[in-house]
Amino acid sequence: MRSLLRTKDSRLLRDVTLVCLADGVVGASFGALAVAGGLPVWVPVVMSLLVFAGAAQFSAVGIVLAGGGPVAAVATGLLLNVRNVPFGLAVADVLGANRLTRAFGAHLISDETVAFALARSDRAGRRAAFWLSGLSLYVVWNVCVLAGALAGKAVGDTDALGLDAAYPAVLIALVLPALRDTGTRRAALLGAAVALAATPLLPPGLPVLLALAGLLAVRRGS
Secondary structure, three states, X not given: OHHHHOXXXXXXXXXXXXXXXXXXXXXXXXXXXXXXXXXXXXXXXXXXXXXXXXXXXXXXXXXHHOOOOHHHHHHHHHHHOOOHHHHHHHOHHHOOOOHHHHHHHHHXXXXXXXXXXXXXXXXXXXXXXXXXXXXXXXXXXXXXXXHHHHXXXXXXXXXXXXXXXXXXXXXXXXXXXXXXXXXXXXXXXXXXXXXXXXXXXXXXXXXXXXXXXXXXXXXXXX
């Protein structure tokens, strides 16, 4: 921890601060939407502490609020977080040797923390970037989720503030870089078509899982 506090990388501090501000807005919108949808304040707060994965949290809560079952909500969240498996392998050397430290470090793995870590070439730099960004994002995210949940309880109609656009914005930001690949783009378009066709016929959550058919079809054709 002391090595993190000693860091003199002003550019890293600036970038982490900017990402924390952006994620804080998204976290506040998540808390507000969850409570405005009918969930008690403690649900998004505890979920954020234990899950700490924005896209998975938005998906799970969105499916539950739309009337979907818990199995579909959990399955969709796990599907969105599958990418964290290769992320964990990529930053395994910066998580530390202690089991407790490695377990907490694995909990902090996200698109942002992995990106910050992999942007550094030396191990010490990767470690500092990962833990500085991870701890900062964890604190900011959970504080903002609590603030958003309390605000959502007071405001009531969060759609009037445009907060309902936060979840689609998060997902688009996550998938846009991957869509540069032709095969990935074809799989995404086919999966989206399958999900849209199934939406009027199936319960919430299942169309998202059926979108995996796009991936299987493209793999068979390659």
